Amino acid sequence: MGFIFVVDTSLTMGLQLDGQPSCSVEDSRYGVASRIACGLIQRAKKMVPEPRISLYRSGDKVEKLTTEVESAAAAQKMLTNGVRLFGESHTGALLDRLATDLSPTPDDHIIVLTDATSYDGDVNFFAPCECRFVIVNTTKNGMDPTQIEELEEVSAESCGYEVGEDYEDYYHLFYMSHDTSEESIVDAVAEEMFVVPVYSLSIGNLTATITTSPPIWEDRPFEIEAIGFCKSTNLQNIPVASNHFVLLENKRREIDVPMEEEENSQSGDSDRSRRGGQHILQLVAEAMKAEGMTATVRFGSGRFGILSTYSEASSGLLLSLLPAPALLPAYVPNFNVLTVIPHQNDQYEDLVVKECDEPASHLANLHSWINSSGIQNDLGKILRYFRKLPDRVDQFYLELNRVRFYAAVIGCQQILQELAKMMREESVQLNEQVRRHTQHVLPFLDLDITQGNPIKDIPILH
Missing domain, CATH: 1.10.1240 (Methyltransferase, Methionine Synthase (B12-binding Domains); Chain A, domain 1)
Incomplete structure (x- = not known):
C-alpha cells in the first residue's frame, strides 16, 4: 500500500487564506497545502506496516520529488525548495497527467492539494486507485463550480461510485478555508483514508479489539489496560489532552453489505462476534455508570488515560487521553503509584493515588465542588x-x-x-x-x- 501526495503550484497564485495578498510562499495557500501534506505524511508514517509514501509537485509539469519520504520536515523542504510566489497556474493540466505521470497501482491512494479556481475542457482522467482532493482556497465563492464538479466526478469514480447523495460520504472533497484549521483537515483526511490504528482493550478478563474516533495518531498505544477503577468525582477535573469515542473494530465505518451477507446477518449466521463484542462493551459501560466509576487505563507506550461512560458513543464508552507525564501540571499526582483505600461508607474500595501532595477538597466526593458549597x-x-x-x-x-x-x-x-x-x-x-x-x-x-x-x-x- 502506498500514498501519493501531489501539491499543485497554482496555490502560489495570489492570496492567503484570509483573502489578503501573500508576501511569501510560506504565507500563501501553497504554504498551507504543504503543511497539510506534511501533517498527513507524519500520520501515515505511524501506520503499521508503514506505507510507501511518494511526493510530487505539479505545475507546468508533474515533478517527482521523492518516492521514499524520510520525514515530514524533509517533505516540507522539498515542497518549498525552488517554488516562486506567483509562479505557475496549470491546474487543468494536472488532472490530465495524473494517471500516466504518477503510475499508481490499485493499492495506492492519491491525495491532491489544489485550489479549484480554473479548468478548461472536460476531464479525461481515470485513476486505478482512490483519489481524493483537498481544496485550499479562501472561500467556496472563489472556486470554479465546473472544476468542483469535475473533481467530485474523478473522486467518485476512483472510489467506485457514481456522483450522488447516497455515496458522497465516500468521495467528498475536503475544504481548507480561512475559518478551518490545518490540523482539522489533517484529522479528517487521515481518519477517512488511512488505516485506523487498532487497539487491544483489556478490562479484567475481558479483551476487546477496538478503534477510536477520532483515532489516536500521536502515539502507538496498541495495548490499553485498565489498571483500576475509582469514583468518577475523584477524576472529574483532571486535565485531558484529547477525547475519543470507543468503537468496536469492524463497526468504524458502515459499508454496503452484499445481499448474501445481509441475509446471513438477518438470520444470525454472520456478524455475531461483532454484536457480541459490542454487547460486552455496553455491559461494561452500564456497570460503570451504575457504580459511578471510571477506569484508569495505561497505554502500552506508558501514557495514561481515563475510560468513562458516554451516552453518545455507540459502545457507551469514552476514552480520554491524558497529557504526557512530563507535561502534566504540578497538581496531578503520579499514576504509576496506586493503592486501594476503603470508601467513606465502608461499602466500596476506591483506587487512589499514593503520595499525592494535595488531597482533594473535603467535599470533592460530592457531585460538584462549586454546587455543593x-x-x-x-x-x-x-x-x-x-x-x-x-x-x-x-x-x-x-x-x-x-x-x-x-x-x-x-x-x-x-x-x-x-x-x-x-x-x-x-x-x-x-x-x-x-x-x-x-x-x-x-x-x-x-x-x-x-x-x-x-x-x-x-x-x-x-
Whole structure:
C-alpha cells in the first residue's frame, strides 16, 4: 500500500487564506497545502506496516520529488525548495497527467492539494486507485463550480461510485478555508483514508479489539489496560489532552453489505462476534455508570488515560487521553503509584493515588465542588485559621495550599483573588504577625497556580 501526495503550484497564485495578498510562499495557500501534506505524511508514517509514501509537485509539469519520504520536515523542504510566489497556474493540466505521470497501482491512494479556481475542457482522467482532493482556497465563492464538479466526478469514480447523495460520504472533497484549521483537515483526511490504528482493550478478563474516533495518531498505544477503577468525582477535573469515542473494530465505518451477507446477518449466521463484542462493551459501560466509576487505563507506550461512560458513543464508552507525564501540571499526582483505600461508607474500595501532595477538597466526593458549597466552606476554614495566626499556622498553610491547587484544577483563579481580597481587608484589624503572613501569601495567590509550588511558612517567624 502506498500514498501519493501531489501539491499543485497554482496555490502560489495570489492570496492567503484570509483573502489578503501573500508576501511569501510560506504565507500563501501553497504554504498551507504543504503543511497539510506534511501533517498527513507524519500520520501515515505511524501506520503499521508503514506505507510507501511518494511526493510530487505539479505545475507546468508533474515533478517527482521523492518516492521514499524520510520525514515530514524533509517533505516540507522539498515542497518549498525552488517554488516562486506567483509562479505557475496549470491546474487543468494536472488532472490530465495524473494517471500516466504518477503510475499508481490499485493499492495506492492519491491525495491532491489544489485550489479549484480554473479548468478548461472536460476531464479525461481515470485513476486505478482512490483519489481524493483537498481544496485550499479562501472561500467556496472563489472556486470554479465546473472544476468542483469535475473533481467530485474523478473522486467518485476512483472510489467506485457514481456522483450522488447516497455515496458522497465516500468521495467528498475536503475544504481548507480561512475559518478551518490545518490540523482539522489533517484529522479528517487521515481518519477517512488511512488505516485506523487498532487497539487491544483489556478490562479484567475481558479483551476487546477496538478503534477510536477520532483515532489516536500521536502515539502507538496498541495495548490499553485498565489498571483500576475509582469514583468518577475523584477524576472529574483532571486535565485531558484529547477525547475519543470507543468503537468496536469492524463497526468504524458502515459499508454496503452484499445481499448474501445481509441475509446471513438477518438470520444470525454472520456478524455475531461483532454484536457480541459490542454487547460486552455496553455491559461494561452500564456497570460503570451504575457504580459511578471510571477506569484508569495505561497505554502500552506508558501514557495514561481515563475510560468513562458516554451516552453518545455507540459502545457507551469514552476514552480520554491524558497529557504526557512530563507535561502534566504540578497538581496531578503520579499514576504509576496506586493503592486501594476503603470508601467513606465502608461499602466500596476506591483506587487512589499514593503520595499525592494535595488531597482533594473535603467535599470533592460530592457531585460538584462549586454546587455543593465546597468553596464557601473551604474559604471559611482558611479564614478561621488565618484569624488565629500565629497559632495553628501549619493547618493554615495546609488548607490554603489544598484549596489553591484544587482551584487550579477547575480553573477558578478568581476564587483565589477573592480570598486575597478578604485576607487583605481582615488583616488590617489583626495583629502584626497576621499582616506579615498576609504580605507573604498574597503574591503567591496571583501567580500561575497550574505550575506553582506549595506556599511555605515564613521561617523567620519561628
